[in-house]
Amino acid sequence: MMNDSVERKLALSHMSVAFAAFIVACILGEYQVLERSGIFPALESPAVYFASVSTHGVLMAYVLTTFFIMGFGYYTASSTLKIPVWNPLLAWAGFWIALTGVVLAAIPLLSGLASVLYTFYPPVQADPMFYIGATLLVVGSWVWCGIMLVMFYQWKKDNPGQNVPLAMFATTANALLWLWTSAGVALEVVFLLIPWSLGWIDTIDPGLARTLFAWTLHPIVYFWLIPAYIAFYVFVPKQAGSFLFSEEAARAAFLVLVVFSLPIGFHHLYMDPEQASGWKLLHGIGTFIVTLPTFVTGFTVIASLEIGGRLRGGQGLFGWIGSLPWTNSMVLAVILSLLMLIFGGFGGIVNASYAMNAMVHNTAWVPGHFHLIFAGTTIIMYFAIAYYLWPVLTKKPLYSNNWALVQLWTWFIGICILTTPWHVLGLLGQPRRISSVAYNNLLTLSWQPYELAMIFGGLIMLGSAVLFIYILAKTWMSDVSETENDYVLEYAEPLHPVKNLPEYLNDFSLWNKTIAVLMAISFGIPILQFFFMDTFDSSAWGY
């Protein structure tokens, strides 16, 4: 076996940053539900609340995800291709650039100088250090993208005619997706926000800024989700004692995700006046197309699980479910993850439908929905991946499988208790992003019980998050000697060996061109219009 100490260290370092950000943000999350409820008058302070939500959002959405994805990607690349990470020095440079960015952004965030939330919509302005820090985080992640692409193409050159292993194919797809995705926000930050916050330019067009941000805002959620899908396809079947039902379908699903998640960001602008309805309709259609790979993923994963359940003796229409290895943390996580995905999927259809969207747009429904899909469906798979990888990375046995199972169940229960009332609050008209209920209106009386339920949901999640960190820390610090253990990752075998794979399921150049065309169509005129119209810029505002 190859000596992979460099790769293990890279993965552990990235993931440690990710999970440190995660636990800090969970504490802030629980403070937020307490503050919002209004039952602790001493806690109430909009200044602290919005500094906290800004920090919580940035840590969860940008730091946890990006660092986790980079760490997981480095290890996936070297373990599937069986080659060392290309240019480890560069990889470390990426790590430190990104971490410096996080620290630079954290300073104004925590001192209340960047309470602009994780979406930082102008013309409310943050301290320049916040924008610069965020940029460095993205630049660090680009280094990772570059390394993934180089390793992918080098391996292909050295192994002509062979199929790139599925896990690496999907990881590289995600790197490509992220390069395209982050370009929108990078244009916004580099050409608009940074010069404006440094005083080099006086004014900014909020319509253009929102359009560029919308370019990023949709595909970024697939960037976060893809590691979960990778685990669905490459880890889950084997852990369930089964085979991957169809590797070809898996590859196609990843490609459709990458291609169609990009040109559809205007569903975040459905309610905006600066884009015309024709463009919104076009992006709306794309939004439904991008549900296809999720349908396919659901089918393939459930079919793989069913084969596993039947191989283990399960019978009847649903009997195979009971005979799945529920005590395997990867299998338990995927079951809970799919359950949350089904509920969340219904919510997603409401959001995507023009007419219904008007009822829930920017209400409490929205954070309710994305905590279910993001903190639920996605993050529970990050946990399972961490449990699976940790013994491999630290060369020590997992501290306790039983506690890991308890942790996954409590996270699921906590999510249900947190997000169900949150959705209801949205239907009852509560706006998102408020620190207190100050409206003098009867409507608000019905909100109180739901706020209380959210506190309990959050508390269970916080407890679960602490347990997660405890299990990883205990594993890492145990005094079992490292040299005796040689854990390896086991990747799922396809049910039917993959023969004669067409090149378009083993390469990205065709898809890269397709994306370029689709992006030019769906964003070209909507962005250029701002340079042809008579627009009126805004100057900077505090908050």
Place this chain on the structure above:
Amino acid sequence: MHIDPLEKQWVQIALGICAFFIGIIMLDALFHNINAPSNVETIDSARLHLSEEFAEQNLGVQVDGEGQVVVRMIAGRYSFLPKEISVPAETKMTFRWVSSDVLHGVHIPMTNMSTMVVPGYVAQVETSFPKPGEYPALCNEYCGLGHDHMWSKINVLEKDEWQQLQLSMNGADNDE
């Protein structure tokens, strides 16, 4: 390459579901004219008081030459102006929203009167309120530390009640 027949069937079902939803939104958009606010109309948010349309005396509810009810509102930290308005129930009306400072959003709960109010642009929404009652208009996009306090009152009155109110208000104006 191997694709299982079951999987093929499933993909067809999924395509069907997709086509169904796409059909619905196309129908709504192209035939029922249900469209999100998308008028792409610019305005100088720093000089609203100098604009004819959003000068103070023109804010609130007006009935234009064709009998169409038009409501003009300014979103500014931290309220919507005018702070309280009355509109008729079961009547088609046009809302025109502008911001005098930062990004806001406005939603009247339980209704589809929802739009972002982006500085530099006029957001136009057509709607009607079926049920009379007192509704809040809430800011639903973070706009600063006073965001929680940003709201106004919309009274939806029975049609004739509203007409009487209009008449008496016009009368009061003439007395002055």
